[in-house]
Amino acid sequence: MKVLVVGNGGREHALAWKLLQSDKIEGVVCVPGNGGTASMEGCENVKLAVDDFHGIKEVALNHEIAFVVIGPEVPLAIGLADYLKQQNIRVFGPTQTGAQLESSKSWAKGFMKDIGIPTAQWGVFTEDEKTAAFEFVDRYGAPIVVKADGLAAGKGVTVAATVEEAKAAIVAAFGGQFGMAGECVVVEEFLHGQEASVLAITDGETIRPLLPAQDHKAIGEGDTGPNTGGMGVYAPAPVVTDEMMARVETEVLQRAIAGLKERGIDYCGILYAGLMISPEGEVNVLEFNCRFGDPETQAILPLLETPLDELMLACMEKRLADFPPLRWKSGASACVVMASGGYPGSYENGKTIAGLDRATEAGAIVFHAGTELKAGELVTAGGRVLGVSAIADNFDNAFAKAYHAVDCIDFEGAYYRRDIGHRVRTM
Ligand SMILES: Nc1ncnc2c1ncn2[C@@H]1O[C@H](COP(=O)(O)OP(=O)(O)O)[C@@H](O)[C@H]1O
Ligand SMILES: [Mg+2]
Numbered sequence: 076m077k078v079l080v081v082g083n084g085g086r087e088h089a090l091a092w093k094l095l096q097s098d099k100i101e102g103v104v105c106v107p108g109n110g111g112t113a114s115m116e117g118c119e120n121v122k123l124a125v126d127d128f129h130g131i132k133e134v135a136l137n138h139e140i141a142f143v144v145i146g147p148e149v150p151l152a153i154g155l156a157d158y159l160k161q162q163n164i165r166v167f168g169p170t171q172t173g174a175q176l177e178s179s180k181s182w183a184k185g186f187m188k189d190i191g192i193p194t195a196q197w198g199v200f201t202e203d204e205k206t207a208a209f210e211f212v213d214r215y216g217a218p219i220v221v222k223a224d225g226l227a228a229g230k231g232v233t234v235a236a237t238v239e240e241a242k243a244a245i246v247a248a249f250g251g252q253f254g255m256a257g258e259c260v261v262v263e264e265f266l267h268g269q270e271a272s273v274l275a276i277t278d279g280e281t282i283r284p285l286l287p288a289q290d291h292k293a294i295g296e297g298d299t300g301p302n303t304g305g306m307g308v309y310a311p312a313p314v315v316t317d318e319m320m321a322r323v324e325t326e327v328l329q330r331a332i333a334g335l336k337e338r339g340i341d342y343c344g345i346l347y348a349g350l351m352i353s354p355e356g357e358v359n360v361l362e363f364n365c366r367f368g369d370p371e372t373q374a375i376l377p378l379l380e381t382p383l384d385e386l387m388l389a390c391m392e393k394r395l396a397d398f399p400p401l402r403w404k405s406g407a408s409a410c411v412v413m414a415s416g417g418y419p420g421s422y423e424n425g426k427t428i429a430g431l432d433r434a435t436e437a438g439a440i441v442f443h444a445g446t447e448l449k450a451g452e453l454v455t456a457g458g459r460v461l462g463v464s465a466i467a468d469n470f471d472n473a474f475a476k477a478y479h480a481v482d483c484i485d486f487e488g489a490y491y492r493r494d495i496g497h498r499v500r501t502m
Pocket of ligand 1: 195220222228230231232234263264265266267270292349361362
């Protein structure tokens with residue numbers, strides 16, 4: 076069978092790579108894909124925008140696709156899954172109402188409160204309620220968090236160090252600075268601790284957590300500087316203990332699925348809980364995402380032994396309760412992101428990428444994100460260019476392997492952090 080993967084990031088390359096490892100998968104079509112999916116055997120790209128619903132449907136029908144996997148949040152939030160299902164095409168990924176968990180922070184907060192999922196105290200305010208928003212900020216004091224209500228490509232959240240900064244962020248959000256986000260704002264209590272991501276796969280009834288992951292969002296070493304889409308990640312994250320994982324499963328994931336079902340939302344796909352773990356081990360949900368994480372996927376999937384297509388089919392056919400336990404490789408997985416110089420600010424594209432063969436020979440799996448095949452040559456085409464993943468018996472060896480591979484790769488202006496995994500490495 077053939078599968079269509081929607082998206083063009085490192086996540087989608089990892090999904091295509093993992094799907095192609097299954098005996099049952101003859102081919103993967105990526106829309107639009109990247110340089111990595113274009114050069115992977117068994118995979119082809121079709122250049123279409125992810126909001127070209129009609130075009131995607133045509134590709135699915137022409138290639139006799141068994142099912143579609145929707146990678147990014149934007150097509151999910153605008154209803155691509157709903158559209159394809161109406162055309163009798165099977166889809167792994169939630170419908171538009173389910174995707175609200177990610178596309179509306181105020182909806183998600185209300186949902187969490189209604190069903191008793193632990194989360195930071197918050198208020199939600201429309202533009203008319205700006206005075207009340209300011210009062211909320213004054214009452215809680217700084218640090219405090221301001222979130223534009225809607226998808227903002229990871230740029231809608233301000234962790235304000237002062238009351239003034241928080242108020243400025245509220246004004247900016249109402250001023251439309253975050254595009255489709257910003258009709259209302261969520262102002263939220265600041266939580267201390269370490270962040271971790273728990274992704275789970277679900278058919279809307281049953282939920283199966285994947286290995287917990289921890290990423291580095293900041294651009295600079297020592298977790299400093301502006302936030303990015305993610306500069307590196309590792310799994311399984313030891314900060315999420317087995318006991319904590321069991322609590323997350325029952326108090327967060329199962330509750331969420333039950334709550335969605337009660338609201339008539341048939342949720343099939345990935346439910347991703349972004350967690351804040353306090354120094355005392357208290358777990359709060361910062362946000363939900365409705366799709367695989369990027370770069371978490373590039374660290375998690377290399378450890379997964381269960382064929383991904385079988386797991387996804389079990390979800391789409393609502394058989395997850397009867398599916399055997401997920402099988403994982405033992406050991407640890409590391410992923411180091413290589414970015415274009417200047418990212419997350421402005422950067423140049425079109426730089427020739429060299430050394431990928433040597434990186435692969437060094438035992439790494441190189442997932443492409445912002446790359447493109449141009450006249451047979453691989454060039455940079457985005458802020459995050461590559462995710463260099465490696466697995467080994469422990470984190471030290473996994474990071475040594477990943478960094479060795481990173482050292483083999485070269486493109487002008489390449490930037491990466493040397494300290495990815497500092498919490499779990501001894502070297
Ligand atoms: N209540 C909070 N307390 C402390 N930090 C927060 C809080 N909410 C969000 N953050 C920080 O802001 C980042 C982005 O917030 P998040 O809710 O994940 O939105 P998004 O991923 O959509 O930008 C988080 O990864 C975290 O670092
Ligand atoms: Mg987030």
